[in-house]
Amino acid sequence: MLYPLKFRPVYKEIIWGGKNISKYFDRKTPYEKTAESWELCCRPDGMSVVDNGPLAGSSLSDIIEQYGEKLLGTECVKKYGSRFPLLIKYIDANDRLSVQVHPDDAYARKTGEENGKNELWYIVDAKPGAKLIYGLKKDITKDEFISAVKNGTVADTLRVVPVKPHDSLFIPAGTVHAILDGILIAEIQQNSNTTYRIYDWGRLGKDGKPRELHIDKALDVINFGGAAAEPQQDSGETQREILRSEFFNIDEVKLSGKLERNAEGKTLMVIMNLSGDIVISYDGGETPLKKGDTALIPASLGKYTLNGQSRLLMSWI
Numbered sequence: 629m630l631y632p633l634k635f636r637p638v639y640k641e642i643i644w645g646g647k648n649i650s651k652y653f654d655r656k657t658p659y660e661k662t663a664e665s666w667e668l669c670c671r672p673d674g675m676s677v678v679d680n681g682p683l684a685g686s687s688l689s690d691i692i693e694q695y696g697e698k699l700l701g702t703e704c705v706k707k708y709g710s711r712f713p714l715l716i717k718y719i720d721a722n723d724r725l726s727v728q729v730h731p732d733d734a735y736a737r738k739t740g741e742e743n744g745k746n747e748l749w750y751i752v753d754a755k756p757g758a759k760l761i762y763g764l765k766k767d768i769t770k771d772e773f774i775s776a777v778k779n780g781t782v783a784d785t786l787r788v789v790p791v792k793p794h795d796s797l798f799i800p801a802g803t804v805h806a807i808l809d810g811i812l813i814a815e816i817q818q819n820s821n822t823t824y825r826i827y828d829w830g831r832l833g834k835d836g837k838p839r840e841l842h843i844d845k846a847l848d849v850i851n852f853g854g855a856a857a858e859p860q861q862d863s864g865e866t867q868r869e870i871l872r873s874e875f876f877n878i879d880e881v882k883l884s885g886k887l888e889r890n891a892e893g894k895t896l897m898v899i900m901n902l903s904g905d906i907v908i909s910y911d912g913g914e915t916p917l918k919k920g921d922t923a924l925i926p927a928s929l930g931k932y933t934l935n936g937q938s939r940l941l942m943s944w945i
Contacts, residue, residue: 630926634922636679638674640664644725645664647720647722699926701896716922718752718815719815727828729801729805730744731824746801748798751812760797763803764787764850794939795860802849814900816878826842827841882940887935889931891927896925901917901922905917
């Protein structure tokens with residue numbers, strides 16, 4: 629029988645990371661500069677392993693092979709087959725990330741990737757006055773951007789927006805973006821790790837050399853005609869619709885007491901528990917989630933109840 633699954637985080641060390649994931653979520657992380665915690669992943673470069681219940685020690689890929697639609701849901705399998713469609717992570721931008729862009733599905737498949745990368749950022753925590761890069765300044769043309777790349781003035785073309793905790797931003801493929809320093813983010817994205825780096829602030833990598841840029845591919849995929857939206861702010865509602873898209877859907881829930889849900893077989897549900905402790909009750913048992921935990925609700929679970937005081941991100945296909 630399937631049940632709400634928790635997984636061991638897969639930590640990533642990158643030069644811009646820090647200690648905020650361990651501090652905020654009270655975890656022990658293996659690196660001095662822990663940049664990312666992959667909470668739910670099914671990739672060659674990061675594989676989730678179950679950390680609770682009878683399936684503990686099993687990989688997500690093995691569970692998908694064993695349970696198929698019962699885990700993923702009929703609609704998910706219809707669209708993606710046996711490929712897990714999401715990559716769920718926390719990002720600690722202790723220092724600013726590179727300015728980058730991701731391809732859409734069509735371009736990614738031309739270059740041998742399975743899909744592109746649309747993503748959603750939710751600001752878990754941020755220093756006062758925190759900012760990030762969200763698109764280009766209005767009316768920047770491709771020729772102007774190319775000149776800025778050649779002249780080392782890319783920073784002058786970027787749209788910088790202020791953010792605070794509980795803001796969210798959808799980053800469509802083709803949108804130039806960068807997380808700047810002092811921000812802890814929950815990221816829900818397509819299952820892709822393809823990034824085209826445009827500008828890296830003159831920073832050197834571990835080897836003492838500038839990190840690789842991918843200018844030609846970036847220029848192929850940047851959407852110069854589109855303007856990024858404004859960050860979506862906390863509405864004060866108990867349940868807030870953050871995103872509806874062809875790639876994934878996200879709600880924010882401020883849980884205070886009990887919330888009943890029903891997994892009816894169509895799609896999986898991913899719950900990121902951002903603040904307090906909660907319990908997931910279902911026919912067969914209970915699964916506790918502490919602050920920072922992520923759970924995968926199988927599509928075939930049936931009725932379940934969330935109980936506690938917390939702020940949740942709930943994502944599905």
